[in-house]
Amino acid sequence: MTEFVETEILLIGPDGAPRPIRLNASPFIMGRSETVNLPMPGDTMLSRQHCAFEWTAGAWVIRDLGSKNGTTVNGQPLVREHRLFSGDRIVAGRQVLEFEVNKGTLPKPAPSPLEFVEDDAGVPMRPDSTFIIRLDSANFSSKPSGALSVELERANRRMDALVRAGRELASFKPIESLFGITLDLALDAVGAKRGVLMTLENGELITRANKGDGFRVSSAVRDKVMRERASLLVQDASADSLLRASQTIVQQNIKSLMAVPLQTESQVIGILYVDTPSLLHPFDAEALSLLTVFANIAAIRIEHARLVEVEHAERLMMHDLEQAADIQRNLFPQNPPQLPGLELSGRSLPCRSVGGDYFDYIPMADGRILVVVADVSGKGLAASLLMSSLQARVHALCELETDVAKLVSRLNHSIKANTPDNKFITGFFAAIHPDTGEMEYSNAGHNAPVIARQSGKTELLTAGGPVLGILPNITYAGGRTRLDRGDLLVMYSDGVSEAPNAKGDEFGEEPVAQIAAACIDRSADEVLMEIARQLRAFLGDCSPTDDVTMVVARKR
Numbered sequence: 001m002t003e004f005v006e007t008e009i010l011l012i013g014p015d016g017a018p019r020p021i022r023l024n025a026s027p028f029i030m031g032r033s034e035t036v037n038l039p040m041p042g043d044t045m046l047s048r049q050h051c052a053f054e055w056t057a058g059a060w061v062i063r064d065l066g067s068k069n070g071t072t073v074n075g076q077p078l079v080r081e082h083r084l085f086s087g088d089r090i091v092a093g094r095q096v097l098e099f100e101v102n103k104g105t106l107p108k109p110a111p112s113p114l115e116f117v118e119d120d121a122g123v124p125m126r127p128d129s130t131f132i133i134r135l136d137s138a139n140f141s142s143k144p145s146g147a148l149s150v151e152l153e154r155a156n157r158r159m160d161a162l163v164r165a166g167r168e169l170a171s172f173k174p175i176e177s178l179f180g181i182t183l184d185l186a187l188d189a190v191g192a193k194r195g196v197l198m199t200l201e202n203g204e205l206i207t208r209a210n211k212g213d214g215f216r217v218s219s220a221v222r223d224k225v226m227r228e229r230a231s232l233l234v235q236d237a238s239a240d241s242l243l244r245a246s247q248t249i250v251q252q253n254i255k256s257l258m259a260v261p262l263q264t265e266s267q268v269i270g271i272l273y274v275d276t277p278s279l280l281h282p283f284d285a286e287a288l289s290l291l292t293v294f295a296n297i298a299a300i301r302i303e304h305a306r307l308v309e310v311e312h313a314e315r316l317m318m319h320d321l322e323q324a325a326d327i328q329r330n331l332f333p334q335n336p337p338q339l340p341g342l343e344l345s346g347r348s349l350p351c352r353s354v355g356g357d358y359f360d361y362i363p364m365a366d367g368r369i370l371v372v373v374a375d376v377s378g379k380g381l382a383a384s385l386l387m388s389s390l391q392a393r394v395h396a397l398c399e400l401e402t403d404v405a406k407l408v409s410r411l412n413h414s415i416k417a418n419t420p421d422n423k424f425i426t427g428f429f430a431a432i433h434p435d436t437g438e439m440e441y442s443n444a445g446h447n448a449p450v451i452a453r454q455s456g457k458t459e460l461l462t463a464g465g466p467v468l469g470i471l472p473n474i475t476y477a478g479g480r481t482r483l484d485r486g487d488l489l490v491m492y493s494d495g496v497s498e499a500p501n502a503k504g505d506e507f508g509e510e511p512v513a514q515i516a517a518a519c520i521d522r523s524a525d526e527v528l529m530e531i532a533r534q535l536r537a538f539l540g541d542c543s544p545t546d547d548v549t550m551v552v553a554r555k556r
Contacts, residue, residue, distance in 0.1 A: 004055030012096040021097070026055040029065070030092060044322060045069050045093035051078070060084045060099070069093060094318055096311075175305040179208035182298040183272070187211060189294055190258070190287040192274035199262065199270035199302070200226075208270070217273055221259045225271050231260040231295075233288040256282035260292045262299035269299055321353040321381070328354050328384055331391050333361050337369065339434040342483075344371070345524040346551040347532070355547035356383025357493050358390055362398045364431060370398055373446065373491040373551050374427035382423075389418070390425060404431050405478030408442040408464065412476065415469040425468040428461070428491055430553075437483035437555045442476050444468045447509065449491040452516035454484065483555040488527060490516045491553075495546035496531070499539060507538050516552075524552040 004026040010018040021038060030038040033048040040046055047067035054061050063081045064071040071078040071092045082088075090097040183197045194212035198205040205222070224230050234257050257275035261268045272295045276283065328350075336344035346359045356376030364370050372394060376383040393414055401407040408429055415425060428449055430441040443449075445467030448460040463479030483489060490512055499507045515534060519527045528550050535548070 005060075007060060008100050009053075009090075010098040010100060012098065018098070023053050023060065027052040028054075030095070031065075031067075032093075040093065040095060043093040043095060044326075045318070046095070050092050051090075053084075054081075056081070062090060067092070094315060094322070096315070175302065175309055178298075178302055178305055182302070183209040183211060186272055186291060186294055186298075187274060190274060190283060190291050192258075192276055192283075194276070195272070195274035197262075197270065197272050200268070205271065215273070217259070221257070221273070222271065225259050225261050226268055229261050229263055229268055231258070231288055231292040233258050233283055233285065235282045235284070258283050258288055258291055260288070260295045262295050262302065264296075264299050264303050269303060272298070318353075324381065324384060325350070325353045328388065331388060332359065337361050337363070339369065341437070341556050342369065342432060342434040343524045343554040343556055344369075344551070345528045346549075347528060348547065348549040349544070350379075350384075350547045351495070351544050352380050354381055354384035355379060356387050357495065357547040357549035358387045358427075359491075359549055359551050360391065360394065362395060364398055364402055366402050368402075368431040368433050368440075370394075370404075371430045371432060371491070371551060371553060372427065373449075373493065373549060374425055375446065375493040375495075375547070375549070377422075377424050379547065386419065386423060386425070390415070390427075394429075402431070403478070404429050404440045405442045405464075405476050408444055408468075408476040409474065412444065412465075412468045412474055413472055416472040419469045424470050426494075427468060428464075430461075430489070430491075432483065432489075432553065437485075437487070439481050439483060439489075440478055441481070442478050444476065447492060447494055447497055449489060450509075450513040450516055451481065451483070452488040452490070452513065452520055454486040454520060456517065458513045458517060483553070485555055486520065487555050488516050488520060488524070489553040490527065490531070491551045492531075493547060493549040495544055495548040496535060496550060498546065499535060499544050499548070500542065501539050502542055507535055511538075524554040527554070528552045 004023075007023050008020045009023060011021050012018050025037055028038065029036040029049055029052045030040065030046075031048050031050040032041055032043060032046040033039060034041060036049055047065070047069070049065045050067040051062055051064050051071045054063065061081045061083050062071070062073065062078065064078045071090065073082050073084075073088055073090050075089075084099045086100055088099040090099065179197050179199075183195055186197075187193070187195050194215075196210040196212075196215050196217070197208050199208050200206075205226075221232055224232050236255060254275045255277050257273070259271055259273045262270035262272055272291065274283075274291070332348055333346065336346065344361055346361075348355070348357050348359055350357070356378060358372065358374040358376070360370075360372045362370040362372065374387075374390060376386045376390065393411055397407050397410055397414075401410060408427070411427075419425075425444070426446040427444045428441065428446040429444070430439055430449075432439045441461055441463070443462055443464030445465070448462045451459040451461065453459065459481065461479060461481065463477050465474050465476040492512060496512065497507055497509045501507075511534065512531060515531050516527060519530055522530070531550060532548075
């Protein structure tokens with residue numbers, strides 16, 4: 001058995017709290033199965049054996065085990081094994097993990113190039129040329145001597161400000177509290193009494209924290225900082241021709257000011273501005289350098305806090321979407337009804353976590369079965385909410401109405417009254433008698449279902465009216481036909497017919513009819529699976545761009 005070095009990964013929960021996990025086996029497998037080293041049975045985004053940590057060539061590596069939803073390391077998809085370093089961030093399913101090196105178990109480091117030797121005990125340090133600075137829990141303390149004491153004291157104060165800033169900004173805090181902390185530390189660092197911190201939100205500077213009020217910052221200062229990413233120091237505002245002309249600074253009796261960008265690697269996210277009315281102690285170039293460095297550190301910390309909050313919100317959203325997907329899946333029939341004269345098979349595959357397609361089999365009071373296929377405009381969560389509302393309305397109306405055309409007319413009136421103007425629904429509704437095959441239907445702007453008959457002929461079902469939810473007082477027409485023994489009825493959403501391949505060509509309606517005719521002697525489920533197989537072959541490497549729903553009925 002290969003020897004390995006035990007270390008830890010941190011499993012970060014939805015609340016942001018980390019939990020240490022010991023890598024005490026190689027391979028160390030994570031997945032949904034109860035038999036793996038790190039089981040996560042409640043995470044349906046994980047595969048049963050999702051990814052593995054392995055000790056290889058003196059280091060830990062991670063491999064994806066062919067999982068359905070994949071694994072990412074530092075935001076990049078894991079396509080081959082990746083050597084892990086301290087701080088690497090791994091996302092698998094809804095789980096977020098951070099790899100941490102356990103220093104106590106690493107191989108011994110190489111010999112140090114530094115050697116300590118004994119001093120001559122009788123030779124003291126020279127007090128006139130040696131300065132001592134001590135870092136304690138609050139500040140730097142020093143006992144300088146000579147002419148440099150004033151300069152050293154100022155350096156100590158500014159060093160103290162940076163140390164405190166490092167401590168405050170390194171700890172985890174909600175982003176809203178960071179703004180006030182950043183401003184207070186900045187004012188202390190440069191000895192200012194007034195200041196304001198602003199961040200750029202949707203192209204507009206928004207005040208996040210301020211000490212003092214009545215700020216009238218010159219637009220010339222703002223533009224210099226934001227557009228040119230420049231740190232600006234004005235030691236005597238009254239002598240600056242640009243600021244004097246603007247009058248915004250002079251009227252406030254401001255003598256000295258600094259404005260620096262809150263700048264990350266790629267962008268300016270705001271401005272940090274401080275000023276003072278004192279000419280005796282104006283800001284200097286050293287203070288500007290300190291404030292610039294400070295603002296850069298603060299900007300990176302603020303941006304990191306934003307990303308953490310966004311990531312946390314996304315994890316919560318993924319959790320909510322997964323629950324919504326579970327609920328929606330339970331709205332679909334889990335199994336088709338077992339009828340002596342009619343065979344049914346249906347599937348729906350959303351292109352996102354949840355979708356707007358709907359299919360159903362609903363028993364009617366007169367012994368018929370109402371088969372429904374519908375498509376809500378749009379995709380995602382909004383469409384899924386309308387889909388669930390549609391399902392409830394159809395079930396309720398089935399208890400009140402057996403005439404299909406009247407049922408669809410009443411359904412349209414209800415949808416129009418309770419649906420946003422920019423939303424609509426297409427649907428096909430067919431009441432089929434299992435024994436006789438007699439069928440009454442109404443098509444509400446939906447793809448025309450096709451009947452493939454044993455005789456070799458095909459028939460499209462178009463009678464009905466426009467889409468649901470647009471016009472309130474429409475009377476829908478009904479159509480009548482009959483399924484004879486061996487006939488196939490194929491219903492589908494436009495996610496099938498309008499599915500584009502890499503060339504931009506659509507699958508079309510005609511192939512659906514051709515496949516049904518070619519599979520006339522096969523079961524309903526086999527016909528459905530053959531249409532799905534040929535659709536996948538047509539798409540190639542492309543994924544469906546819309547929800548895909550199909551229902552096949554076959555007269556026994």
